[in-house]
Amino acid sequence: MMIDIIEVNSRKLLRDFIYLPSYIHANHANWVPPIYMDEWDYFNPKKNDSFSHCDTIMLLAYNDNRPVGRIMGIIQRSYNQQHNEKHARFAYLETENNQIIHNALMDAVIAWAQHKGMTHIVGPLGFSDKDPQGFMIEGFDAPVTIATNCNQPYMVDLVGNYGFVPKLDLVVYKVPVPETKPEIITRIEERFRNRKTDLRVMEFRARRQVRPYIRPVLSLVNQTFTDIYGFIPFTTREMDEMANRYLYLINPEYIKIIVNGKNEVIAFVLGMSDLSEGFRKSRGKLFPFGFIHLLRAGKKSTQLNLLLGAVHPDYQGRGLDMLMGARLIESARKNGKKVMDSHLELESNLKVRAEMERMGGKVYKRFRIFIKEL
Template sequence: MDASPVQQRKQQSGAAVSIEPVQSKKQLGQFIDFPHDLYKDDPNYVPELFIAQRDLLTPGKHPFHDHSTLQLFLAWRDNKIVGRIAAIHNKNHNVFNNANDGFFGFFESINDQSVADALFQTAEKWLKEKGLQTMIGPVNFSTNEPCALLVDGFDMPPVAMMTYNPRYYIDLLGAWGLQKKVDTYAFRIKDENVNDKPQRMVQLLKERLAQRNITIRKINMKDFKAEAERVRGVYNAAWDKNMGFVPMNDKEFDYMANDLKLVVDPDFVLLAEHEGKVIGITICIPDVNQILINVKRGRLFPTGLLKLLLGKSKIKVLRIAVLGVLEEYRKLGIEGVFYGMIMEKGREKGYRWAEASWILEHNDMMNKPIEHMNGERYKTYRIYEKAI
């Protein structure tokens, strides 16, 4: 497949690269807007909403800043922005994992190794000054947020809350000495190809679970705050052994939940309960990127909000973003019921396919069942690391 226009650009300017820290609202706006110009010729690029990115990166707006720190940097050449990066000190991650890791995120660059090197060098220096010993990324705060570099599957836009980048980033990161830490997978499950055994088995599995006093229900949006609190305990416990995981505190989970509340369809947010205690969850979200791809420069006003409101009913792709069960309740059939109910309701509502993402490469408990449903591994993402 031919490289996209953004992959074909290769800057050869001999002018020096200068790096400046983001310290003002104007610079923050430039940081957020740079990708729109970088990807302007790439048909698969989906702009991030400006207001969401601004709040994410502003202390006092997003709860990450209550416990951790970061510094944004812009790369300039010939009076033009040519790259950006964030150096991130996630203190909660290090406490939970008993680690001394630093992170980089929000990385974007023209196809020029000298620009990428200047950005990585600046981020590495900032992290070392904090006493950190490794540089991991791209991670936009933690693995609870969009993270990892796309390394395979460049022919389609990303689905909601997944990352996207040009192919040449693989070379830029590798040349700096960043090496693979772990890969994560995205699977595409097409309606016409799926093995619908889970859907056929739903009733039988439900009956078996009922004998153990386990029931499956959809979320009650009228009691959303209490439901979110019930889900938080499972979210923080079911993934606690995943690489790099850090549990969300109350404020962080509430922030994420309120964002998801704007886009979720309650038919696709399912809770498994044992005698009233939530023991498993799945959260699927309509692929709002099918709308956002047409929202110019990520601005909701004046027309972007209208596109979002009018376009939601036309979305025909679903992302299975969260599916987890507490360890002591796994292999009882709960996961099968989740998949079966998603299939049944997805077909009823006219969804053409679903993406299950992201899943660690060595997570056979998740990867194997999706493969058995004829899920196609169609995108691969990578988290890199480097000792500093």
């Protein structure tokens, strides 16, 4: 078997890179296509500011002129400097169930990383922890959710056979949404109303109301996520890119923001309806009718996906996370949601895990990031 590894340096090759997963997962029932318009922007250095502070390489594997695999190598310079590491990352690895193809891709990206002076390679891990990370190792019977990897079990075997070992695990909880308003939610809201405070909970009906708060919200993420593995602070341009990529998909009812007397954002939580069925029906295209499929899917879906949340350090320990969670659950309940997906949580984050389990959540997916010494 002759495998040719080619660096992506043209629009034609980028097209192969972007659309390859649709062939790899052609018979994968739970795979969901991305919005391809967003993919073109994401992998374009002129439109994705993450490229500006990273070294990157994108590679394709061909067999008989047919694309059979892809991989992206990333060196996150600022993260390495901050953590005194020389780590390269691999991301967006897709391949047929073939060790030869996998090894050819990995050999090439490791050679690139060694040439750059790296001592380890870790992944799957993108530009930051906000990108899909880790290979799924449990939960293969569940549909993929937004901003997470969807891989077949054989991918874990391929990287293991190559010599990668586990670095860390991330878990995903499925949390039931109560059919009636729980008494604890009523008590939390009453406690907040009776407290003498200048804090206000902001709720929204329109996306245009949310947009002025995008930068303050993501600035709060920059302040509070510093200890999260893989996290890189958002630049102002990345904040705007994030808004453009996701805001149109989100029902503003699932955005809760708390501001203080100076109108400063000091806490927030963000969720969105599961749009998996809409992504499938749209086949990754917004136009001409894909957007309609997404809107319908958002209204019909009984699952709410949690995406982000944070509380300013000066306001932690005051129950604000519980207050926002209560408001979010109430919005979900009124809109017919039955369950919530917690998104990825570090297995070692016992505080968040305890909160999920207190609400009746059960782990139903597990992802693993791997590492290899070079």
